[in-house]
Amino acid sequence: MSVSHRFGVRRVCVIALSLLLTGTGPSWGAPKEVRYILDFMPDGFHAPYYVALDKGFFTDEGLNVKISRGYGSGDTVLKLAAGQYDVGLAAIGALITARANENAAVKGIMLYLTRDMLTMWVRDEGKITTPKDLEGKTISTTPGNGHFVMFPAFAKGAGFDAGKVKWVTVDGAAMGPMLINKQIDAAPFFASHGPRIQAQATERGIRLKPFPYADYGLKIYSTSLIARDETIQKDPDTLARFVRASLKGMRWAADNVDEAARIVMKHNPEVTFEATKGAWEVSKKFIFVEASSCRSNRAPPCSSSPTARCSPRATLARRPPTSSSTATGSWRWAPAWPRRRTPPASTRPASWSCPG
Structure with a gap:
């Protein structure tokens, strides 16, 4: 049974800042340059972003995105904080620790993995x-x-x-x-x-x-899109467009597994088809969650809270960060669009909303 059919019983749940989800219509001027750094070497895990690049979803949002490989989440967070990139993909634990110990002015803007891998x-x-x-x-x-x-x-x-x-x-x-x-x-x-x-x-x-x-026992939220505090404050519209295009890439990759793997290979000739396809098939299980998992509108207490229980090494800092300092908004379960404003069918995953 195809993913599109299974979406009848599955919902896409992400965590995102509400102000990032109110983007304007597609009336852009010159394309906005966006430097995007991954968490690690490219593979099937990153398929939605290469799909968004290859299929023109970023272009449709007025973005000219350049994707760079990462060297570990901690490195990604620090490079983003230093201004070398505009958007990154990194584990929340690494972000929390960098925020606590390095005073890295970076926050999560959209959850990518709803369960940790x-x-x-x-x-x-x-x-x-x-x-x-x-x-x-x-x-x-x-x-x-x-x-x-x-x-x-x-x-x-x-x-x-x-x-x-x-x-x-x-x-x-x-x-x-x-x-x-x-x-x-x-x-x-x-x-x-x-x-x-x-x-x-x-x-x-x-x-x-x-x-x-x-x-x-380590059941926490995981890898997320991240951005600098300054970008979140001064250019939320660009981040909103990046999130929308990424979500379109997620849906398309879920419905077209083989072609999504080939798109990753097109941009990264060093990867193999079977390994790339396998990585994306595994990743989907951690990205798309059953509707029953979205019963509560708020995230479970330990899932995103930067406590010693969830991110022990963050307690090495004199002042461990608070939830509001590491993630935008209140880290709610939410569809990636405002509840009161239904997005066009062409831009949302099927059965996109989560029960509140």
């Missing part, structure tokens, strides 16, 4: 069978990696001592090969990266085993 990957060779076996082991990370930020909460839920793990900071592109070549014991990747890194491991006759953080 943080996952620790190990070689399935009998040496690490439970998360507790990670004690005494070496794990790779990138600077400000969301997995690293949330690791203490994962360890607490899984019942082991996070302080007994050794971390090594490496380039994101090196983590997979280092795990496969047995230079490290574990590596953090999103669940959507599974098809790619497992394919690489299979070539060496190795099987990988995932430990999803969510399976051990």
